[in-house]
Amino acid sequence: MLRRLIGPGALLLGVWACGPALAGTTLTVASFPSFDEAVKVAIPEFKKKFPDVEIKLVSLAYPDHHTAMTTALATGTKLPDVMAVEIGFIGRFAESGGLEDLGAAPYSAMQYQKQFARFTYPQAMSGLGKLAAIPADIGPGALFYRKDLLDKAGVSEADLTKSWDGFVDAGKKVKAATGAYMIASAVDLKDIYIRSGLKDGEGIYFDKGGKVLVDSPRFQKAFELAKAARVSGIDAKTAAWSPEWGEGFKRDRIATQMMGAWLGGHLASWLAPDTKGNWRSAQLPAGAFASWGGSFYAIPKKAENKKLAWEFIKFMTLDKEQQLRAFRALDAFPSLVAAQDDAFVDQPIAFLGEQKARQLWKVSANKIPATAVHRQDPVAQEIVNAELENVLEKGKDIKQALVDAKSQIEKRVRR
Template sequence: MRSLRRRDALMLLSCAAAGGARATPARITVASYPDLDRAVKLALPAFARRHPGVAVNVVTLSHKDHHTAMTTALAAGAALPDLIALDMDFMGKFVDSAGLEDLSRAPYLAGAQSARFPGYAWRAGVNRRGEIKALPVDTGPGALFYRHDLLARAGLRETDLTRSWTGFIEAGQTLRARTGAYLVAHAQDLKDIRIRAGLADGEGVFFDPQGRSQVQTPRFRRAFELALQARDAGIDARVRAWSNEWSEGFRRGAIATQMMGCWLGGHLKRWIAPGTAGLWRSAPLPEGAAAAWGGSFYAIPVHSQQKALAWDLLQLLALDRDQQVAAFRSLDAFPVLLSAQDDGFLSEPVDFLGGEAARLQWRDMARRIPAVTIDRYDAVADEVVRNELDQVLLHRKGIDQALADARVTVERRVRRRA
């Protein structure tokens, strides 16, 4: 079934590209995924005013199928759109692709725009050779979403969650005892934050700037210890993000917090738990940790037949302040342009979050996130580390042994793919 979906996706893009070649007037094809495709469609009226009569065909696939289809299409050099959407989680795979235009070169010269973006978002689209392979269009500064009503029932305050990780776990035990709710969905979530804490500009999460694995370091050891403490304290529901159990846990008040990108607030409001409006709040991450969850980018394939039009649409999405503010107002897509982050909309109360001005908090987080280096093998290392932590949580494998095995496995897989 998966192979059929990939083949169908490539056929759809091929037909769209072929149609664009025959069409008069010009047509460009944009490949995207939900809900990012809605931001493109929101920009189409402005694009039409710049280019009357130019048709824009937006091809939308599920998040995973889209990135799989783009990987296949770029490898084949065929069935490619004119503009490709990319998620931050996949940038390590695409940032070195020879199939994407280097936007630092003429006629693009995008490097002149770097100061308009937070360093971490800009760096994610730039590879080690200094080639700009994609521009960011939105971002996801991290936040701790929590159920205010459940904390109140347990006699807890926001600071009990944010002051320290020790306090966070202790608050989870109190919450569980007094309300029956779990504090977090899964202990892995704590590891995901802790391995990103304390990084400096230029450092990488899984690899150092020279490409050496960092998984057998004190940073990862502390992250594993924290996750194990959460499991032993009985504060995690043992459900994975985006599962049916995860969503249902939020709807029923069985899970009290989730640390994720600020865009989660929009998902909670629109489709995950709309019946919980007013019960949620947003807080900084524990111990002042600064991290980003996701972010969206667009890139232009080398084999695009409409590069000039694709570049003009990309500039509208990535460099137009008003367009990013409009997407934020309509779609909860947090703007990546620093100028857009100063819009008055950020000061307005968020009804779903009990009327607090949470967007200002997210902006503060966005401006503290370090500009970490993304490595093409980050996804490989992430999978290995996740699997080893499962061995610790489920089968009591020693942490030191788990991290040693993780390092060996990561290095072996990197050599195999190099």
């Protein structure tokens, strides 16, 4: 058992001072694909620092992992030492009260804030200012497009990015000339638009005081864009991560996809490797910059090996070389600014036609606002998506749909 430390500065020394006490210690890390690959890459290097420690990686599918962690935090049982959390769940977990405050002693992690992308720490803060997790990777929003399909349609990158309405118009040309859908789903346009144009401290669905924002002009325009895409017939009506979505990329049926920069790695490794050289990356339309995805590490309050868990989290997030190992292996854009400044960012990407796309993603990462998260963000997203479905499939009036969405969210929050 690790002995109690009296201050954050003694943490690493304290772990090493335990010496033989670490023999036979197993550190349990709970994660999900493909974020779990970063742990696999890290294990050999971490064991060089702690040779007597075994790492037990427990990996479940993305939804199963977060469901299991939600249950574990609620019951206080079957908790790992280190918990991976994706951005969509960080608000809920931060407010759960079941995670260590990493901003407080003995962790004192606020001292490291300036070493990370500026928008990441606020994402992991609870309403009471507690730091629930440390960022490991980020998802600068990017527009991936099939250059070969656009060339056939006589559409340029500038046509895609000059404005949101221009993007829809370009989609009509692509569909007419190639038969390919411009986007997989009209929902994608809504998802990326509601994340753009925000200011520091603002949330996607809630403001600082918890007021619901979904009846704002931002959501109105997002719904209008999604409807325009559906009416124009430029979306494939295919949900992200479905088998049909993957087949759409493989069969040249989807011309663009707006997501986090990490999508480039997925396209190259398993989604559509045979389309190598045909894809390019661009910034989002209309000069927008938004975060799409991102992963964190947290420590449950009832974890058995908290001090060692903290050493592991620091290794995964503050060690430049480990951040770069994950970057090279997963194309998961690093949260650590020092890793973003590495020469690897300037290397061309073969899958993207030798484009130096990481340079674009770095620019985006530096311009993404530090938005806030709310524990009810997943609930708000679910309700908004249901109302958008009513607009797209049943012709519901957009303003009424947003009014109804706001009412439903407010009722859920008051429960």
